[in-house]
Each structure stands twice: as structure tokens, then as C-alpha cells.
Amino acid sequence: MEKGQLVYEGKAKRLYQTDDANLLLVQYKNDLTAFNGQKTSMEHGKGALNNQISSILFNVLRNEGIPNHWVKQISDDEQLVKHTDIIPIEVVVRNVAAGSLVKRLGLTEGETLNAPIVEYYYKDDELGDPLINDDHIELLNLVKQDDLTRMKELSLRINLVLVNYFKMCGLRLVDFKLEFGYDSEGSLILSDEVSPDTCRLWDVNTNEKLDKDVFRQGIGSVEETYTKVLERLKGVVSHG
Ligand code: UDP
Numbered sequence: 001m002e003k004g005q006l007v008y009e010g011k012a013k014r015l016y017q018t019d020d021a022n023l024l025l026v027q028y029k030n031d032l033t034a035f036n037g038q039k040t041s042m043e044h045g046k047g048a049l050n051n052q053i054s055s056i057l058f059n060v061l062r063n064e065g066i067p068n069h070w071v072k073q074i075s076d077d078e079q080l081v082k083h084t085d086i087i088p089i090e091v092v093v094r095n096v097a098a099g100s101l102v103k104r105l106g107l108t109e110g111e112t113l114n115a116p117i118v119e120y121y122y123k124d125d126e127l128g129d130p131l132i133n134d135d136h137i138e139l140l141n142l143v144k145q146d147d148l149t150r151m152k153e154l155s156l157r158i159n160l161v162l163v164n165y166f167k168m169c170g171l172r173l174v175d176f177k178l179e180f181g182y183d184s185e186g187s188l189i190l191s192d193e194v195s196p197d198t199c200r201l202w203d204v205n206t207n208e209k210l211d212k213d214v215f216r217q218g219i220g221s222v223e224e225t226y227t228k229v230l231e232r233l234k235g236v237v238s239h240g
Contacts, residue, residue, distance in 0.1 A: 001025065001080060011037070012050070012197060018080070022184045028054075028077045032197070034216045036128050041215065041222075048076040049226040050195040055079055056233045057162070057194040064161045066154065068190035069183070084181030084191040087143045088123040089132075091151055093159045094175040098200050101175075104131075110207065116159050118152050123179075147188055151180050154190065162194070166201060169232035171210065174200035196226050 003025050004017030011033045016025040028047035033040045051073065058070030071080040094117045097107040101117070120137060121129045132140075137148055155178055166173045176199035179192035192198070196211040203210060210229050214220035 001074065013193070022083050023071065024081050024083050025074070026051075026079050026081050028079075028193075032212070032215055032222060034212065036125065039216070043215070043222040045223040046197075046226060049223070049230055050193060050197055051077045051079055053226070053230050053233060054193045054195045056230075056237060057165075058190075060165055061158060061161060061190065061194075064157075066158055066161065066190060067187060069181070069192075081191075082183050082189070084183055084189060086123075086179055086181040086191060087147075087151075089137065089142055089148075089151070089180070090121040090123055090129060091155045091178045091180070092119040092121065092175060093117070093155050093178070094119070095159070095163065096172065096174040096200075096202075098174050116156060118155055150188055154180070154188075158190065162199075165236070167204070168236045169229075170204050171229070171232065172202045172204050172207075174202055176200070196229050201229060 002019040004019065006014055007017055007024070008015040011031060012029055014027045014029060016027065018025050028051040030042050030044060030046045031040065032043050032046060055070065055073040058068050061068055062070065069081040069084050071082060073079045094101055095113060097111040097113060098109050101107060102109050120132050122132045122140070123129060134145070134148065137143060138145060158178065162176070163173045176194065178190060180188055181191040183189050199211055200213060201210045202208065209219065210225050214225045215222050
């Protein structure tokens with residue numbers, strides 16, 4: 001597979017054309033940002049760790065019938081994906097109170113929610129990715145309502161698959177962010193990444209934070225933390 005022209009560079013990934021118009025090569029970067037770009041860092045090994053973690057999780061999701069853009073991992077920090085037109089909505093699913101939910105509603109961090117909560121954020125850096133609801137989405141014409149319904153259904157199914165999978169790894173899936181898009185045939189599929197940059201993962205026994213919060217809160221090494229996550233995932237993969 002030829003690595004062609006750079007078509008897009010985001011905060012955490014570079015996208016390159018390939019010799020197949022329907023496929024893009026994604027290179028995961030070591031750059032890490034938080035608080036809407038106010039805190040930045042280069043974290044040795046992060047790109048390769050997230051590429052491997054995301055590849056394992058997209059493969060698990062595909063095997064569970066969740067359509068997604070991942071095709072295959074092609075090197076330590078690169079994977080091949082289907083070209084998708086991204087819908088500018090970040091879907092957040094929460095199982096346990098943490099992060100902005102705690103601040104917004106005054107909950108206690110670590111409280112288990114009675115049922116998973118789904119939230120939508122408008123992907124717009126200048127506006128600071130505001131929280132939006134179905135009516136705002138209709139107003140801004142971000143996606144058709146039936147596709148929004150499908151995104152919510154898929155997000156809850158993904159949550160079930162991932163909660164169970166991470167449980168086998170001794171990890172609690174606190175919350176996570178998803179992005180969806182349309183492939184070249186117009187099908188709605190999961191896109192972007194699923195990694196400790198986009199999920200909160202706590203050790204089931206100790207509640208140790210094993211995700212980007214170690215960077216946000218300055219409480220640990222990103223490389224060591226993400227390595228622990230990858231090792232646990234690999235342990236489950238190799239043991240079937
Ligand atoms: N998240 C993300 N990208 C964003 C915002 C949130 O990946 O731009 C993830 C975040 O890592 C967490 C979940 O979505 O797993 C919920 O994040 P929250 O709303 O609590 O906001 P944060 O604490 O990241 O400001």
C-alpha cells in the first residue's frame with residue numbers, strides 16, 4: 001500500500017492518501033493536548049501505543065458486528081482505514097461520573113450511574129466543542145434525525161461490548177468519546193479512534209487512572225500508563 005500525500009493533520013493523527021481512493025493511511029502522533037489545546041506535550045511512544053490499542057478495539061468491535069472504518073494495522077504507528085466523511089458530533093457515553101459531568105451536575109467522581117448516559121458535543125474548536133441536544137443538532141443540520149438515532153443505538157451497543165471487554169482486562173470503562181461518519185457507500189460507520197486518549201479507564205480494584213487523565217492532572221507517565229493498558233488488552237487477546 002503506497003503512502004501518498006498528506007491530506008489532513010489533526011491534534012493526534014495524520015491522514016495520508018493511498019493508491020486506493022477509498023482507503024486512507026492514519027499515522028498516530030505522539031502529540032497530546034488537553035483543555036481545548038491549552039496544555040500540550042510530546043509523549044514518547046504514545047502514537048504507537050494508541051495505534052495498537054485502537055486496532056485491537058476496532059477489531060473486537062468489528063467481530064461484534066459494529067461497522068467501523070478500521071481495515072488493518074500496517075506498522076507500529078500506522079493503520080489503514082476506510083475513508084469517511086466525519087459527522088461533526090462527538091458522542092460521549094458515560095457509565096461512571098467523572099470529568100465534565102461531575103463539574104456540570106455536582107456529582108461525586110466515581111459514582112456509578114444507574115444507566116449509561118449519552119451526550120452530544122458539537123465538534124467546533126472555536127466554540128470549544130459545546131454540549132448540544134437533538135434540537136440543536138436539527139437546528140444546525142449536523143445529521144439527519146434517523147441517523148442520530150442510529151448513532152445513539154450504536155454507541156450504546158459499543159458501550160456494552162467495550163464494558164465487557166475492558167472488564168476482562170481488569171479495567172472499568174468510566175466514559176468515552178466516539179465519532180461517526182459515512183463511508184464511500186453512504187453507510188454510517190464508527191470512525192476516529194478508541195484509545196486511552198478518548199476513554200477513561202480505571203483499574204477495577206484500585207481505581208488507578210489508566211488514561212489521559214494522568215496527563216490532564218499531571219499524575220503519571222503517559223507512556224507507562226498506556227503501556228499497561230496495551231499489555232492488559234494483549235493478555236486477553238492472546239488468551240482468546
Ligand atoms: N473526550 C475526548 N475528546 C474530547 C472531549 C472528551 O476524547 O474532545 C473524552 C474524554 O477523554 C472522556 C470522555 O470523552 O473519556 C468524557 O469527557 P468529559 O466530557 O468528561 O470532558 P473532559 O474531562 O475531557 O474535559
